[in-house]
Amino acid sequence: MEGKSPTQVQLRVFEYLDYRKFITDSHAAKKRVRPSFSLRFVAGRIGSTSGSLTRILKGQLNLNPAMAAKVARVFDLTEKESEYFETMVLFCHAKTLREQNLFLEKLLRMRGSKIRTLEEGQHQYFREWYFSAVRELLNFFPFDGNYQKLAKMLRPAITIQEAKDAVKLLLHLGLVEKDGAGKYRLTEKFVTSGENVRAIHVNNLNLSMGDLASRVLQSIPVLERDYSGLTLSLPAEGFREIREMIRLFRQEILEKVRKFDDADVVYRLNLQLFPLSIRHEQETP
Numbered sequence: 001m002e003g004k005s006p007t008q009v010q011l012r013v014f015e016y017l018d019y020r021k022f023i024t025d026s027h028a029a030k031k032r033v034r035p036s037f038s039l040r041f042v043a044g045r046i047g048s049t050s051g052s053l054t055r056i057l058k059g060q061l062n063l064n065p066a067m068a069a070k071v072a073r074v075f076d077l078t079e080k081e082s083e084y085f086e087t088m089v090l091f092c093h094a095k096t097l098r099e100q101n102l103f104l105e106k107l108l109r110m111r112g113s114k115i116r117t118l119e120e121g122q123h124q125y126f127r128e129w130y131f132s133a134v135r136e137l138l139n140f141f142p143f144d145g146n147y148q149k150l151a152k153m154l155r156p157a158i159t160i161q162e163a164k165d166a167v168k169l170l171l172h173l174g175l176v177e178k179d180g181a182g183k184y185r186l187t188e189k190f191v192t193s194g195e196n197v198r199a200i201h202v203n204n205l206n207l208s209m210g211d212l213a214s215r216v217l218q219s220i221p222v223l224e225r226d227y228s229g230l231t232l233s234l235p236a237e238g239f240r241e242i243r244e245m246i247r248l249f250r251q252e253i254l255e256k257v258r259k260f261d262d263a264d265v266v267y268r269l270n271l272q273l274f275p276l277s278i279r280h281e282q283e284t285p
Helices: 019-033 039-046 051-055 065-074 077-095 097-110 115-126 128-137 147-153 160-172 196-217 235-260
Strands: 176-178 185-186
Touching: 019 051, 019 077, 039 065, 065 077, 065 185, 077 097, 097 115, 097 176, 097 196, 115 128, 115 160, 115 196, 128 147, 128 160, 128 196, 147 160, 160 176
Parallel strands: none
Antiparallel strands: 176 185
16 A cells, blocks of 8 residues: 555445444454554544453443444544445444435445445345345246336236336346347346345345235235144243244245246245243242
8 A cells, every 4th residue: 555654554444334344354353564553553543441442342242322423533534434434333333224224325325336336225125125026927928128018017006107117127237138139038147235234135035025915915826825833831941942843844835936937926925923022031949
């Protein structure tokens, strides 16, 4: 980094969504050119201790949002970078899905155009049920640009504009492509993201699909659907065993689906297992 002093060596904060990872990587980068730039030094500059900072970086403690501005100054972040870093701290500490989405969307807006547009598209893909449905539909439906017909293929039907938005997003994310004959087909690409963002994406999609399942319950004939459920009482070990059974069942379903080459309908399979009570602590005799 010619022309940069050791204290100016830094990584692009906009490439991160986990503040702990950013601090760890930035600290390592600065320490390589300035050995005295230790965790003890960083902790002293932000009014903490090296032990507390180590626990923060290990995820055992959370960084106080009021301290985030001090961390930004230690790593020589600009005003815009500091705002991004402070928002990243709030995002990582958000308790509810609503807060997580709010801060994630703000972070994506603040990023550079190339990174932002790709990750905004990934975020959008999981927010609405029909994006993944259209992708799966294109696995067998010969779509040639007739958006009205495409929109009516889904249940419930979506609007023509929603169909256009879906195809545009799928093309942008590289999940479908247009061949020389003007036909659309699926690619082998998958939407991927960091671990902390992946959880938000999964929750968004599950909420969207769960809401859809309740809406179509009475509109789809019984012979075309299967709704069932069990209410159970389990020990912790039983819960873990059943969750593993569900995981294996999902894999078995996927293996079965891969053997079919004549699909003509898109289905959604929801699997939920959640507590309806708090845990009862047995009294010791």
